[in-house]
Amino acid sequence: xxxxxxxxxxxxxxIGIVTAVHSAKAGHPGGSxxxxxxMTYLYFEEMNIDPSNPRKEDRDRFVLSKGHVAPALYSTLAxxxxxxxxxxxxxxxxxxxxxxxxCMQETPGVDMSSGSLGQGLSAACGMALSAKLQNRDxxxxxxxxxxxxxxxxxxxxxxxxxxxxxxxLCVIVDNNGLQIDGKIEDVCSPYPITDKFRAFNFNVIEIxxxxxxxxxxxxxxxxxxxxxxxxxxxxxxxxxxxxxxxNQVSWHGxxxxxxxxxxxxxxxxxxGKEYVG
Numbered sequence: 001x002x003x004x005x006x007x008x009x010x011x012x013x014x015i016g017i018v019t020a021v022h023s024a025k026a027g028h029p030g031g032s033x034x035x036x037x038x039m040t041y042l043y044f045e046e047m048n049i050d051p052s053n054p055r056k057e058d059r060d061r062f063v064l065s066k067g068h069v070a071p072a073l074y075s076t077l078a079x080x081x082x083x084x085x086x087x088x089x090x091x092x093x094x095x096x097x098x099x100x101x102x103c104m105q106e107t108p109g110v111d112m113s114s115g116s117l118g119q120g121l122s123a124a125c126g127m128a129l130s131a132k133l134q135n136r137d138x139x140x141x142x143x144x145x146x147x148x149x150x151x152x153x154x155x156x157x158x159x160x161x162x163x164x165x166x167x168x169l170c171v172i173v174d175n176n177g178l179q180i181d182g183k184i185e186d187v188c189s190p191y192p193i194t195d196k197f198r199a200f201n202f203n204v205i206e207i208x209x210x211x212x213x214x215x216x217x218x219x220x221x222x223x224x225x226x227x228x229x230x231x232x233x234x235x236x237x238x239x240x241x242x243x244x245x246x247n248q249v250s251w252h253g254x255x256x257x258x259x260x261x262x263x264x265x266x267x268x269x270x271x272g273k274e275y276v277g
Contacts, residue, residue, distance in 0.1 A: 001044055003212045008275040009079065010040040014241045015268050016075030016088045022261040024092035030251040031145060032072035034176040034236040039076040041215045042141060051081035054108045060138050061127045063112040065120020066145035067101040074098050082109035118151025125157050128169040139168045147179025150188045161229040162201030169229040170222045176238035178249045197231040209234030243267050
């Protein structure tokens, strides 16, 4: 896909996010929207995956460590063909495969159940180490929240990854600057994030997480790096693409009402026309 096509696909993912959360009348739109471009690039360009065979042995693995932004993962999987896009409207409903946090037993394309913050990177390290021990060449990707990295287990896992030289592991930090209680720098600052990962022997790359050229270059550099895991610090905008949600902490974990949903879809459809034009 070229950059224009990736932008359009990411916009489709964002439409799926707000549609799902509105239908559920609950969920986490802000961080889902900030991660949409990264998720789109991973599933449409970067990762070795097959929607017709979600459990194929040599597939790349993805762990959504900040599991509450499941709408971003579900919308990406649906748009990639793992299940129908229409199913996004069943988010959080009784009997649905799409619950509030990802479940690997129920949802096609989900490699790890997640939701308890701080634990996903440990699981990703286990997957990456398993590949090394079995001499297999699949890669493992883990998406972390910048508020989530306040959790101590993240740094235990980072220490392990650096010590084991897990160069088949790529960590992405969705650095949108906001968490449920406000600005991350006010709640419990994790800055400087880059220096911390470097201290744990990571190759560190900083990017604009909405610039597909920078995203592509970062993942290419991660693949080329040997002897160390990579951490991509992606600077993003919480609520990206929806005018009244952008950089508003209040949209961390609530659903738009009918009037707000109409505005959100209007915003995203307008953006989509710009990409097509």
